Amino acid sequence: MDWWKTLIIVGVLASFCHLAHSVDRGNFKTCQQSGFCKRQRDIPEHESPYYVDPTALQISQSSVKFQLNSRSPKAAPLAVSLFTLIDNTVRVKIDEASPLEKRYEVPVGDVLTSEPKEQNFKIIGRDSGKMTLSTANNNNKVIIYFDPFQVNLLVDEKLVTSINSRGLLKVEHLRKRKISSSSTEAAENNNNNNDNENKNDDDDDNDDENDDDDDAPDMWEETFKTHTDTKPKGPTSVGLDISFPGFQHVYGIPEHADSFALKSSKNTDPYRLYNLDVFEYELYNPMALYGSVPFMLAHNALNTVGLFWLNAAETWIDVYSNIADKNVFSKLVEFVKGDQEIPLIDTHWFSESGIIDVFILLGPQPNDVFRQYAKLTGTTSLPPLFALAYHQSRWNYNDEQDVFNVNDGFDENDIPLDVIWLDIEHTVGKKYFTWDSDKFPNSVGMLDRLAARGRKMVTIVDPHTKREDGYFLYSDGKANSYFTKDRQGNDFEGWCWPGSSSWLDFTREDVRRFWSSMFSYDNYKGSTKDLFIWNDMNEPSVFNGPEITMPKDLLHNDGWEHRDIHNIYGLYVHRATYEGLLERSENHDRPFVLSRAFFAGSQRYGAVWTGDNTGEWEHLKVTIPMLLSLSVTGITFSGADVGGFFKSPDAELLTRWYQAAAFQPFFRAHAHLDTKRREPWLLPRENMLAIRQAIRIRYMLLPYWYTQFFNSEKDGAPVMRPLWVEYPSDVKTFGLDDQHMIGPAILIKPVVDQGSVGINVYLPGGAHELWYEFDSYAAYHGGQDLYVPVHLQKIPAFLRGGHIVPVRERVRRSSVLSAHDPYTIVATLDARMSATGDLYHDDFHSNEYKNGKFVHRRFTLENMSTFTSVDLNKGSGRSMITDAWIEKILILGVKQNPSRVTLTSQGQHPVNLVTSYSSQLKVLTIRKPAVNINADFKILFH
Structure with missing residues (x-):
């Protein structure tokens, strides 16, 4: 490796290892620094320019399909499909009517467990202005307004959701770049790198009549700090407003270190969903963190409604609390009697690429919404009992003797324990699936010694692969072209814990099978049936990448850009590891896999945690709203590092943290390598006794926890739940x-x-x-x-x-x-x-x-x-x-x-x-x- 690269890597690693006072916000974009976020958010609220041609509706027993035309000459026609699904759910898909090429959609089976089953509806009203459908034994209605386009959904004659009532529907259509005299040669070269650029040269049907903004900033390339994101397809974002009349509270869209009930973003950035490695994150702001679930719930005293936005690209959501204005929302408030004012939550969703694919879950009660969402994305598989017990972790337990000392310490102090964890230092040079032979010369013997006392071990296996010839994971991945590619088609090279690294393309099924095979006893030498796995850094974290992650113009399976799939990458890693442990036992034993990054559907593959928190009282407080947000959006098996990952909490804080975490789904103590050792017996005796009592209460209640997780697998209801x-x-x-x-x-x-x-x-x-x-x-x-x-x-x-x-x-x-x-x-x-x-x-x-x-x-x-x-x-x-x-x-x-x-x-x-x-x-x-x-x-x- 070049000497200058070594110096940079050392600097990057040093910045990650020190105990900072707060996150460096300058490493992460604001909405104003994100071209598509700024463009979507700047759309003025207005009457929608889109309208339906009612003479061209295609109606089946369970769907209505139509084209949206626009009065704006710069807006391409859109194709809309509205489906009524079983169990009180409505799906709306919006795509370009005639795109230059297919836009990305998450494959069925990756997030959605299967193609959702449709349910027949009845047309109970139709005139020149609207069509009304009834579903679910006539208790619910869907009203499609033709001009301007709007969809209202009613439960028991109560309006609960309105789509496009503020007229913010916008799809930036795929286009060919018009090279003007002001365009640079570099921009032209970037544009020519698009594999599909020269297709349909004679077809101008999708070109704007007058693309005055084609060369506006951030349209075809975008620079943040020292990183330039090339955009050969140009601007491709999609956005839509969705309102909840009659509601004052909405929840969900994790992950954010904020209150459970979502706050208005009128005077802040929107809530951001973009999986990022944000260590020692700040509290009570809408910055993106490690995982993303684009699922929101609205709740009032009569109804609960769910909104699932199926899009794996970077997504922002504005939330506003209002009173419905009859002058602006005439179709929204036509159901309001007299001069009655109704509360209103307005939301605005926009993603960088893909299509609009939104599911409205009509409840009407909380457990109905949980069941409806579970039918789409699945439930949490019943964990093995040990996974619900207490876990002891640290970056890092130094060697086998250190592990044995910790193991003995719990017994000597009569404190129950089920799992001891090892972080990255247990490997040879951060090469995963290996053991440092000096520190862990007999891993099988160590695992067997733990198992003799009824205990397991978890080791960390991250998705970055050290670029070292002779390292089997890298050699096999390189030989089979399994790694994610850069824009030139070469294996992407970035920096992470091992130094120079590449990342497997987990969007490919064959690559996931390859990764899964690594967990066999033959490939992961030194492992046994009592060893389980932890996937960290799978956002993915790239130390020298834009926002500490992958560049968006990297290429994945079938030529999709990383911008299209970013938020689902961590789920694919989690899934491949889970499937590897299943294969290891020939599908007999239940896996346990912890993941830091997640997306909708990650619940099917194991647990998640809230990342690199801090040993401070405010971070203890925020664990409850953060875990509630995860729980109501399907990620039921979740927890936060007990004591905080950073800093050294005092004895009182650590005691109170144990007491809180003993009543949370995933119960693990974990700490940074620069913190003081925190094993419970190292505290004053009164604190150790209080911690021991909290852990023993957890063990006493394990039958109840286990029963609740079994029920949750059946119906999707969260185990940890809001009142x-x-x-x-x-x-x-x-x-x-x-x-x-x-x-x-x-x-x-x-x-x-x-x-x-x-x-x-x-x-x-x-x-x-x-x-x-x-x-x-x-x-x-x-x-x-x-x-x-x-x-x-x-x-x-x-x-x-x-x-x-x-x-x-x-x-x-x-x-x-x-x-x-x-x-x-x-x-x-x-x-x-x-x-x-x-x-x-x-x-x-x-x-x-x-x-x-x-x-x-x-x-x-x-x-x-x-x-x-x-x-x-x-x-x-x-x-x-x-x-x-x-x-x-x-x-x-x-x-x-x-x-x-x-x-x-x-x-x-x-x-x-x-x-x-x-x-x-x-x-x-x-x-x-x-x-x-x-x-x-x-x-x-x-």
Whole structure:
């Protein structure tokens, strides 16, 4: 390597390794520095110039197709297809009517799990100005207005979504560049590099009549700092406004370090979706971070609506909160009676390339939207149990002895642990799928030693490949032309942790198969079945690239530019790794793969985390809204680095972070190599004890977590969820993002302020709802703000009345060792003295559950008279035999001690059970009912 390249790389790496005080914003674009963002955002709000020719509609049983013409001479005709889909969903696709060449669309099967199934509609009204369709048993309507073009969607006669009501539809059509006298020779050469430039030379149908702005800045090339982005296809952006009348809150479009309810962007940049490596990111701004999910939810007391914008290019979204103006939005507010004013959320979506492909999910309730979105992009596969337990990581554990010391430290301090992680220093020269033989001379022996205590290991495998002849990954990738190409068709060379690197083109199926094959035991030497994987830097991160990522004019499969696929690149890496682990076990064992970059559909391949956060109180606070945003947009298995990746948190902050993270889906401590060691026993003893208690609570609740993830795989509902999911009509919950639910039964409000001696918790549900404090069993009515005194070990958490939560009170050193332990069932009575819940149980690691080999029980306690267990796995054709049993049942809120409690199981004679009752706590304990969890049984209270 040239000496000057070495110096630059050293400088770049040094800038990444130091502990900065804040992100360098100068490395990342603002909207004003992005040509297409500026052009789209500068469109004035107006009556749309687009209109439909109603005589040329193509109508089928489930779709309407038509052409949009424009009164603007510079706008090309557009082709629109509107589909009604099963389960209350409407899809609108907008493309050029006659493009010079095909515009990019994400292949079906990559984000969408399959081609969405269509549903028939009825035409219930049509005149010269509009056509009205009815869907979903006539409860919903779609109204297509012809001139100007607009689409309104109604649920139960309520207008919930309006498309193009502000007239911001814009598609920058593909064109041939007109070389003027002011054009440079370099620009002409860049233009000639387009493979399709000379096609259709005699066809001027798509040329503007008068392209005055063809050579305007940022149209055919764009420079940011020292990087110039050539654009041989010219400007190709698409944009559309979508409004939510009647709504005041919208959520989603992660990833941003901001509040859960999205703020107005009127005086800021729009929210940006562009996967970027932003270490020590700033809080409460719309800057892009590591992942992108172009999915938004609008919620009010009556309805929840989802908006999915299927586009993998850089995307910006403006959000405005308004009152509907009848003078401007006459078609939008024609449903408003009298002089009534209605709230309105206006959104404006624009992407750099591709087509407009938008799905409107009509709910009408939160869980309906989650199910509808899951039908499009899939659900989170049930993780192996160890993945839901506690993970210990650091950049880096130094060697095998360091790993063993950490492993022993958890046992010596009686702290459960399931996984130890290794970062990039475990490799030979940052060459992935290798082990440094000096530091890790016997990786198999190390893995086996961990496994003997029921523990796993995760190693990092990043997508950048060191350009070193003789390194098998690089040699094979180069020989087979597997790497992403630059504009000249050569393997792209950039810089990352190994120095000079290339990046596999994961958009290609054959390349993904090649990558997957690397995880076989023959190729990843030194690995075992107890080793799992972490994909970092897969935005992708390129240290010397524009905005620390790939140049947009790189070339991928079939000649698509990187600008077309950027936000989906990380998903492809995640997918290929997941499939590699599946193949490694011949599809028997469930993989675990953590990814930093993500897109819609990434939930199918494992967990994500919120990247390089900082050990500060504000970063602890923002974990809740960030994870809620991920959860409601399908990324249900997510977490944040406990303690913050950067800096060294003090003992109080680290303790409170553990307590918060113990109630979040992915639970991992991780830290930068320059931070102080943070293993829990290194803290003062009172802090270590509080942390140990938090981790042990996590392990005690693993049966409940596991059951919720099983249910989530079926219906798409998030495991960590905002309060309004459970209380959709309680307006006080709409803006809350400092407390949350786990499933339907547990409410948690972590302590996130330094020196707190008490916090206020909102208990929703009205006075009829009962809540039980997690540690004291004290009962409180809902519909109130409750002041909770706190001390160092206090975690404000509440059990919701009317629910049943399975737990395991015997906490082992790892979750694997508890696989056959008995369960305790905790029932919390509601005002009707009833409760219900479920328990899911399988072998905790294999895919056999997909063949019906599991136990799923529904527990019901009715009116404090009868407790029953029924089988929810009937008809699967296959059941699971287990020796797991119920050793205790706790019932909270019991007003008086029953005289006798009897058990009947599968036709056996009634057996009197041993019970105890606390009149002070109002808790009834049934000791050792000793019934197998797979048995139908009934308990009677006399």
